[in-house]
Amino acid sequence: MSAWLRTPVGMASAATLALLLLLPAILPELMPQNQARFWLANIFGRAIIYGIIAMSLIFLATYGGLVSLAQMSLAGVAGYVVAITIDGAAPSIVGGLSYATAIPLGIAAATLAALFVGLVSVRTRDIYLLMITLALAMGFFRFVETNLAWFNGYEGIRNVLGPSVFGLPFRDPHVLYYVSLTVAVLLYAGVLYLVRSPFGLVLQGIRDNPRRVAALGYNVALHRIAAFGVAGFIAGCGGVLATIYNIGISPGSIGLGATVNVLIMSVIGGLGHPIGAFIGSLIFAFFDTFAASIYDRNRFNTLIGIVFLVIVLLSPDGVIGLAKRVGALMRRD
Amino acid sequence: MTQTPAIELKNVGRRFGALQAVRDVTFDVAMGERRAVLGPNGAGKTTLFNTICGDFPPTAGTIKLFGEDISHLPAHTRARRGIGRTYQQSLLFDGLSVLDNIFVAVRGVKLNRFSFLVPGRSDAHLAHARDVAERVRLTHLLDVNVGDLSHGQRRQLEVGMALAAEPKLLMLDEPAAGLSPVERPELLRLLQNLPRDLTIVLIEHDMDVALPFADLVTVMKDGEVVVSDTPGRIQNDPVVHEIYLGHGGRKH
Numbered sequence: 001m002s003a004w005l006r007t008p009v010g011m012a013s014a015a016t017l018a019l020l021l022l023l024p025a026i027l028p029e030l031m032p033q034n035q036a037r038f039w040l041a042n043i044f045g046r047a048i049i050y051g052i053i054a055m056s057l058i059f060l061a062t063y064g065g066l067v068s069l070a071q072m073s074l075a076g077v078a079g080y081v082v083a084i085t086i087d088g089a090a091p092s093i094v095g096g097l098s099y100a101t102a103i104p105l106g107i108a109a110a111t112l113a114a115l116f117v118g119l120v121s122v123r124t125r126d127i128y129l130l131m132i133t134l135a136l137a138m139g140f141f142r143f144v145e146t147n148l149a150w151f152n153g154y155e156g157i158r159n160v161l162g163p164s165v166f167g168l169p170f171r172d173p174h175v176l177y178y179v180s181l182t183v184a185v186l187l188y189a190g191v192l193y194l195v196r197s198p199f200g201l202v203l204q205g206i207r208d209n210p211r212r213v214a215a216l217g218y219n220v221a222l223h224r225i226a227a228f229g230v231a232g233f234i235a236g237c238g239g240v241l242a243t244i245y246n247i248g249i250s251p252g253s254i255g256l257g258a259t260v261n262v263l264i265m266s267v268i269g270g271l272g273h274p275i276g277a278f279i280g281s282l283i284f285a286f287f288d289t290f291a292a293s294i295y296d297r298n299r300f301n302t303l304i305g306i307v308f309l310v311i312v313l314l315s316p317d318g319v320i321g322l323a324k325r326v327g328a329l330m331r332r333d
Numbered sequence: 334m335t336q337t338p339a340i341e342l343k344n345v346g347r348r349f350g351a352l353q354a355v356r357d358v359t360f361d362v363a364m365g366e367r368r369a370v371l372g373p374n375g376a377g378k379t380t381l382f383n384t385i386c387g388d389f390p391p392t393a394g395t396i397k398l399f400g401e402d403i404s405h406l407p408a409h410t411r412a413r414r415g416i417g418r419t420y421q422q423s424l425l426f427d428g429l430s431v432l433d434n435i436f437v438a439v440r441g442v443k444l445n446r447f448s449f450l451v452p453g454r455s456d457a458h459l460a461h462a463r464d465v466a467e468r469v470r471l472t473h474l475l476d477v478n479v480g481d482l483s484h485g486q487r488r489q490l491e492v493g494m495a496l497a498a499e500p501k502l503l504m505l506d507e508p509a510a511g512l513s514p515v516e517r518p519e520l521l522r523l524l525q526n527l528p529r530d531l532t533i534v535l536i537e538h539d540m541d542v543a544l545p546f547a548d549l550v551t552v553m554k555d556g557e558v559v560v561s562d563t564p565g566r567i568q569n570d571p572v573v574h575e576i577y578l579g580h581g582g583r584k585h
Contacts, residue, residue: 198448201437205426212424215386217412217441217498226447 020044020181024174041173041245043285048180049245051281052187052238054265056231061271063195064227065125065207070117070133072262073140074232075239076254077113078106082240083157083249084150090159090248091152099163107236114232118225137259145251156250160243170244180241184278187234191274194230203227264304268311270318279319283307337400339364339502339532340385346393347377347384354380356556358394362502367533369547369564371540373576377556378536379421382506385534386418387411398502413442417500421507421536423487427480431471431490434479435462438497462497469493469523485516492523503527505535509542521546544568552576 004010023044027036053075060066083089085097085105097105121132144151162170165179194200202223205213210220243249252258261284269280287307291300315322338361347355355377362368370378384391387408396404403411426434439458440446452459466472469489474482479490492508508524509517521542527533537543543550544564551561554576560567567573
């Protein structure tokens, strides 16, 4: 660990983490108090939460070679389970559960749903995998949108306020920020650990050469399904946070737009390392929020489209790829 | 009583649509035997290999491994029964280091192969992976990304990965393919130093490699076995000369 901290990557990671931890203290020095609170929750907090969902996509894509478009839906499964089961949601569908029970239940449901997605798509790759996961995502979206009894249809479920943390409401920007940051750091460290484990190495083997993996004695299908399960767990954690952040969930938050946004975040950040998820998500949150001041609120899609094109044209492997190339150039000089 | 053969092929066939790639192949390989399979391009050697290793099942006939019918078992189960193999074109994990490639190969047949726990420095499988790397002379490249290896080093790793799980039957598909005259003898030395009790089936184009190595040679053409005999007799067999050497015209 101490040796890792002396490497350039280790130092950069420690510095970034320190900066993120101190951010709630730094922001008020740079801007008025109310703006600082907005930035903390609606730019950085949101970027971290959606970054977690994007990281579940990047985990599968980078280490398994599996690009899944079902990740936003899996986040939605967790969000809906929490919204359906907790006390105080509007409308109350099942209710009766505390957050301490509903949140693990939601994450478990997302993990199980992801194992199902993995099972259904286990024999597909590339474009076919993309299509089958998109079909599952859109199927779930339509089901939720039209089902009134369980999902309250188009309206969705509101008033999911989140648990209180050390006596403070979850909605407090500091609480939202620090809880999201803690969850993100734990999941990020977990992903970096997992990819060095035998499971992670075999998964990367499947990405490079599934035939060889089978010839060595591994059950390729089992590893792929398990990888989906892990990604579902990550997406589920992000989904619970996103639902609380949005004070509820509706079909719009798991529709085609939301599904594609997760992919756009991942590609902007870079499908090559889990950190790309958070970089992409931060850039996305920034443009989404300030599209109105930069150009026109209604032109957000045009704006993010241009950002997407510029980054992909400059660097097909996203901001991370760009950073790597700049780093290599600087070392050469 | 005769000993159970390592592999028994009985009327094995493999068809791809209208193409009969392998037809009615019947032969045994005894325990500890070294068998070479020769034949011109398109003779069905690699298809036969893939059928034995489980990349796809045979469309006809039965394959027995150590007396057990494995004809319809998936590739990973056959590997756990003791088959290790190399590929004509190296199939490696380019995104992983040399050590991680061998480590993955070591663990594939172990009971705890599915694990979420990162191994410690003193992990027995990791130590075994280092030993394998030394056997195939890649110790100095343990941390190098496999995508950065030379062709020769990739071939050495290919053999290393097949040996890593300590198979009882080793299937080598043209291990010396594409090697330079400098690299070739090194690989041959490596193969010749393999334990004598290991059963080996070798596909090879090059007679100079195959004949000194093999106890028995099987020659294939158009998906069928033409003849199986000792290397000495194969070398002087007029039929073999006609179908194999005659057209190749370069090996004696």
